[in-house]
Amino acid sequence: MEITDLHHLALPCSDLERSRRFYREILGLTEIPRPALPVAGAWFRVGVSKELHLVVGDAQATFRASKGMDTNDIHFALRVASYRQALEALKAQGYREDTGPDDPMGIRTSMRIGYPQIYILDLDRNVIEINAARAD
Structure with missing residues:
Protein backbone atom coordinates (compact mmCIF):
# COMPACT_ATOMS: atom_id res chain seq x y z
CA MET A 1 0.00 0.00 0.00
CA GLU A 2 1.37 3.41 -0.99
CA ILE A 3 -0.21 6.29 0.90
CA THR A 4 0.12 9.47 -1.12
CA ASP A 5 -1.63 12.07 1.01
CA LEU A 6 -3.99 12.79 3.89
CA HIS A 7 -7.41 13.49 2.37
CA HIS A 8 -9.60 14.57 5.29
CA LEU A 9 -10.09 14.57 9.02
CA ALA A 10 -13.50 13.87 10.56
CA LEU A 11 -14.54 15.28 13.93
CA PRO A 12 -17.70 14.69 15.91
CA CYS A 13 -19.77 17.72 16.84
CA SER A 14 -22.80 18.05 19.08
CA ASP A 15 -24.35 21.19 17.58
CA LEU A 16 -23.82 21.49 13.82
CA GLU A 17 -24.76 25.16 13.39
CA ARG A 18 -22.61 26.22 16.35
CA SER A 19 -19.67 24.24 14.99
CA ARG A 20 -20.17 25.60 11.46
CA ARG A 21 -19.94 29.15 12.84
CA PHE A 22 -16.77 28.29 14.77
CA TYR A 23 -14.95 26.82 11.79
CA ARG A 24 -16.11 29.61 9.44
CA GLU A 25 -15.78 32.61 11.76
CA ILE A 26 -12.98 31.70 14.17
CA LEU A 27 -10.74 29.65 11.85
CA GLY A 28 -11.88 31.20 8.56
CA LEU A 29 -12.41 27.89 6.75
CA THR A 30 -14.59 27.75 3.64
CA GLU A 31 -17.53 25.37 3.72
CA ILE A 32 -17.71 23.11 0.67
CA PRO A 33 -20.53 21.01 -0.80
CA ARG A 34 -21.28 17.74 0.93
CA PRO A 35 -23.15 14.78 -0.52
CA ALA A 36 -26.48 13.73 0.95
CA LEU A 37 -25.50 11.36 3.74
CA PRO A 38 -27.62 9.61 6.39
CA VAL A 39 -26.02 11.67 9.17
CA ALA A 40 -25.89 15.47 9.50
CA GLY A 41 -22.59 17.22 9.02
CA ALA A 42 -20.58 19.85 7.17
CA TRP A 43 -17.39 19.80 5.12
CA PHE A 44 -14.71 22.49 4.96
CA ARG A 45 -11.74 23.11 2.69
CA VAL A 46 -8.38 23.25 4.49
CA GLY A 47 -5.60 24.71 2.39
CA VAL A 48 -5.58 23.65 -1.26
CA SER A 49 -6.57 20.01 -1.17
CA LYS A 50 -7.42 18.90 2.39
CA GLU A 51 -10.82 18.69 4.04
CA LEU A 52 -12.27 18.78 7.53
CA HIS A 53 -15.54 16.88 7.94
CA LEU A 54 -17.82 17.62 10.88
CA VAL A 55 -20.19 14.80 11.75
CA VAL A 56 -23.05 15.20 14.21
CA GLY A 57 -22.31 12.68 16.90
CA ASP A 58 -24.81 10.57 18.77
CA ALA A 59 -24.47 8.89 22.14
CA GLN A 60 -21.79 6.60 20.66
CA ALA A 61 -19.60 9.45 19.32
CA THR A 62 -16.22 10.10 20.90
CA PHE A 63 -16.32 13.45 22.66
CA ARG A 64 -13.69 14.87 24.99
CA ALA A 65 -16.63 16.15 27.11
CA SER A 66 -15.25 18.17 29.98
CA LYS A 67 -11.56 17.46 29.39
CA GLY A 68 -9.32 20.47 29.53
CA MET A 69 -6.51 21.45 27.22
CA ASP A 70 -4.00 18.64 26.81
CA THR A 71 -1.61 19.28 23.92
CA ASN A 72 -0.55 15.63 23.99
CA ASP A 73 -4.11 14.42 23.43
CA ILE A 74 -5.60 13.72 19.99
Missing part, protein backbone atom coordinates in the same frame (compact mmCIF):
# COMPACT_ATOMS: atom_id res chain seq x y z
CA HIS A 75 -5.50 16.90 17.91
CA PHE A 76 -5.05 18.17 14.39
CA ALA A 77 -2.72 20.91 13.22
CA LEU A 78 -3.29 23.77 10.79
CA ARG A 79 -0.32 25.61 9.28
CA VAL A 80 -0.66 29.41 8.97
CA ALA A 81 1.43 31.95 7.09
CA SER A 82 1.88 34.25 10.10
CA TYR A 83 2.06 33.15 13.72
CA ARG A 84 1.58 36.72 14.96
CA GLN A 85 -1.47 37.34 12.78
CA ALA A 86 -3.05 34.05 13.89
CA LEU A 87 -2.51 34.90 17.55
CA GLU A 88 -3.95 38.40 17.05
CA ALA A 89 -6.98 37.02 15.15
CA LEU A 90 -7.75 34.56 17.96
CA LYS A 91 -7.44 37.27 20.60
CA ALA A 92 -9.81 39.48 18.57
CA GLN A 93 -12.34 36.62 18.77
CA GLY A 94 -12.06 36.52 22.59
CA TYR A 95 -9.33 33.92 23.13
CA ARG A 96 -6.92 34.61 26.00
CA GLU A 97 -3.36 33.50 26.76
CA ASP A 98 -2.13 32.02 30.01
CA THR A 99 -5.44 30.69 31.30
CA GLY A 100 -6.03 27.40 33.02
CA PRO A 101 -6.41 24.13 31.09
CA ASP A 102 -10.19 24.11 31.62
CA ASP A 103 -10.83 27.51 30.02
CA PRO A 104 -12.59 26.85 26.67
CA MET A 105 -11.35 30.24 25.40
CA GLY A 106 -7.76 29.70 26.51
CA ILE A 107 -4.70 29.78 24.29
CA ARG A 108 -1.63 27.72 25.04
CA THR A 109 1.55 28.50 23.09
CA SER A 110 4.71 26.49 22.66
CA MET A 111 8.05 26.50 20.83
CA ARG A 112 9.12 23.09 22.13
CA ILE A 113 9.63 21.47 18.73
CA GLY A 114 11.36 24.33 16.93
CA TYR A 115 8.44 26.22 15.43
CA PRO A 116 5.68 28.26 17.10
CA GLN A 117 2.47 26.50 18.06
CA ILE A 118 -0.88 27.77 19.33
CA TYR A 119 -3.35 25.36 20.90
CA ILE A 120 -7.08 26.07 21.31
CA LEU A 121 -10.25 24.05 21.86
CA ASP A 122 -13.24 24.05 19.54
CA LEU A 123 -16.76 24.13 20.98
CA ASP A 124 -16.80 20.35 21.49
CA ARG A 125 -13.39 20.53 23.19
CA ASN A 126 -11.46 19.05 20.25
CA VAL A 127 -7.84 20.22 20.49
CA ILE A 128 -6.62 22.29 17.53
CA GLU A 129 -2.97 23.17 16.95
CA ILE A 130 -2.21 26.21 14.80
CA ASN A 131 1.43 26.50 13.81
CA ALA A 132 3.73 28.47 11.54
CA ALA A 133 7.11 27.78 9.99
CA ARG A 134 8.65 30.49 12.18
CA ALA A 135 7.77 33.14 14.73
CA ASP A 136 7.28 36.57 13.19
Whole structure:
Protein backbone atom coordinates (compact mmCIF):
# COMPACT_ATOMS: atom_id res chain seq x y z
CA MET A 1 0.00 0.00 0.00
CA GLU A 2 1.37 3.41 -0.99
CA ILE A 3 -0.21 6.29 0.90
CA THR A 4 0.12 9.47 -1.12
CA ASP A 5 -1.63 12.07 1.01
CA LEU A 6 -3.99 12.79 3.89
CA HIS A 7 -7.41 13.49 2.37
CA HIS A 8 -9.60 14.57 5.29
CA LEU A 9 -10.09 14.57 9.02
CA ALA A 10 -13.50 13.87 10.56
CA LEU A 11 -14.54 15.28 13.93
CA PRO A 12 -17.70 14.69 15.91
CA CYS A 13 -19.77 17.72 16.84
CA SER A 14 -22.80 18.05 19.08
CA ASP A 15 -24.35 21.19 17.58
CA LEU A 16 -23.82 21.49 13.82
CA GLU A 17 -24.76 25.16 13.39
CA ARG A 18 -22.61 26.22 16.35
CA SER A 19 -19.67 24.24 14.99
CA ARG A 20 -20.17 25.60 11.46
CA ARG A 21 -19.94 29.15 12.84
CA PHE A 22 -16.77 28.29 14.77
CA TYR A 23 -14.95 26.82 11.79
CA ARG A 24 -16.11 29.61 9.44
CA GLU A 25 -15.78 32.61 11.76
CA ILE A 26 -12.98 31.70 14.17
CA LEU A 27 -10.74 29.65 11.85
CA GLY A 28 -11.88 31.20 8.56
CA LEU A 29 -12.41 27.89 6.75
CA THR A 30 -14.59 27.75 3.64
CA GLU A 31 -17.53 25.37 3.72
CA ILE A 32 -17.71 23.11 0.67
CA PRO A 33 -20.53 21.01 -0.80
CA ARG A 34 -21.28 17.74 0.93
CA PRO A 35 -23.15 14.78 -0.52
CA ALA A 36 -26.48 13.73 0.95
CA LEU A 37 -25.50 11.36 3.74
CA PRO A 38 -27.62 9.61 6.39
CA VAL A 39 -26.02 11.67 9.17
CA ALA A 40 -25.89 15.47 9.50
CA GLY A 41 -22.59 17.22 9.02
CA ALA A 42 -20.58 19.85 7.17
CA TRP A 43 -17.39 19.80 5.12
CA PHE A 44 -14.71 22.49 4.96
CA ARG A 45 -11.74 23.11 2.69
CA VAL A 46 -8.38 23.25 4.49
CA GLY A 47 -5.60 24.71 2.39
CA VAL A 48 -5.58 23.65 -1.26
CA SER A 49 -6.57 20.01 -1.17
CA LYS A 50 -7.42 18.90 2.39
CA GLU A 51 -10.82 18.69 4.04
CA LEU A 52 -12.27 18.78 7.53
CA HIS A 53 -15.54 16.88 7.94
CA LEU A 54 -17.82 17.62 10.88
CA VAL A 55 -20.19 14.80 11.75
CA VAL A 56 -23.05 15.20 14.21
CA GLY A 57 -22.31 12.68 16.90
CA ASP A 58 -24.81 10.57 18.77
CA ALA A 59 -24.47 8.89 22.14
CA GLN A 60 -21.79 6.60 20.66
CA ALA A 61 -19.60 9.45 19.32
CA THR A 62 -16.22 10.10 20.90
CA PHE A 63 -16.32 13.45 22.66
CA ARG A 64 -13.69 14.87 24.99
CA ALA A 65 -16.63 16.15 27.11
CA SER A 66 -15.25 18.17 29.98
CA LYS A 67 -11.56 17.46 29.39
CA GLY A 68 -9.32 20.47 29.53
CA MET A 69 -6.51 21.45 27.22
CA ASP A 70 -4.00 18.64 26.81
CA THR A 71 -1.61 19.28 23.92
CA ASN A 72 -0.55 15.63 23.99
CA ASP A 73 -4.11 14.42 23.43
CA ILE A 74 -5.60 13.72 19.99
CA HIS A 75 -5.50 16.90 17.91
CA PHE A 76 -5.05 18.17 14.39
CA ALA A 77 -2.72 20.91 13.22
CA LEU A 78 -3.29 23.77 10.79
CA ARG A 79 -0.32 25.61 9.28
CA VAL A 80 -0.66 29.41 8.97
CA ALA A 81 1.43 31.95 7.09
CA SER A 82 1.88 34.25 10.10
CA TYR A 83 2.06 33.15 13.72
CA ARG A 84 1.58 36.72 14.96
CA GLN A 85 -1.47 37.34 12.78
CA ALA A 86 -3.05 34.05 13.89
CA LEU A 87 -2.51 34.90 17.55
CA GLU A 88 -3.95 38.40 17.05
CA ALA A 89 -6.98 37.02 15.15
CA LEU A 90 -7.75 34.56 17.96
CA LYS A 91 -7.44 37.27 20.60
CA ALA A 92 -9.81 39.48 18.57
CA GLN A 93 -12.34 36.62 18.77
CA GLY A 94 -12.06 36.52 22.59
CA TYR A 95 -9.33 33.92 23.13
CA ARG A 96 -6.92 34.61 26.00
CA GLU A 97 -3.36 33.50 26.76
CA ASP A 98 -2.13 32.02 30.01
CA THR A 99 -5.44 30.69 31.30
CA GLY A 100 -6.03 27.40 33.02
CA PRO A 101 -6.41 24.13 31.09
CA ASP A 102 -10.19 24.11 31.62
CA ASP A 103 -10.83 27.51 30.02
CA PRO A 104 -12.59 26.85 26.67
CA MET A 105 -11.35 30.24 25.40
CA GLY A 106 -7.76 29.70 26.51
CA ILE A 107 -4.70 29.78 24.29
CA ARG A 108 -1.63 27.72 25.04
CA THR A 109 1.55 28.50 23.09
CA SER A 110 4.71 26.49 22.66
CA MET A 111 8.05 26.50 20.83
CA ARG A 112 9.12 23.09 22.13
CA ILE A 113 9.63 21.47 18.73
CA GLY A 114 11.36 24.33 16.93
CA TYR A 115 8.44 26.22 15.43
CA PRO A 116 5.68 28.26 17.10
CA GLN A 117 2.47 26.50 18.06
CA ILE A 118 -0.88 27.77 19.33
CA TYR A 119 -3.35 25.36 20.90
CA ILE A 120 -7.08 26.07 21.31
CA LEU A 121 -10.25 24.05 21.86
CA ASP A 122 -13.24 24.05 19.54
CA LEU A 123 -16.76 24.13 20.98
CA ASP A 124 -16.80 20.35 21.49
CA ARG A 125 -13.39 20.53 23.19
CA ASN A 126 -11.46 19.05 20.25
CA VAL A 127 -7.84 20.22 20.49
CA ILE A 128 -6.62 22.29 17.53
CA GLU A 129 -2.97 23.17 16.95
CA ILE A 130 -2.21 26.21 14.80
CA ASN A 131 1.43 26.50 13.81
CA ALA A 132 3.73 28.47 11.54
CA ALA A 133 7.11 27.78 9.99
CA ARG A 134 8.65 30.49 12.18
CA ALA A 135 7.77 33.14 14.73
CA ASP A 136 7.28 36.57 13.19
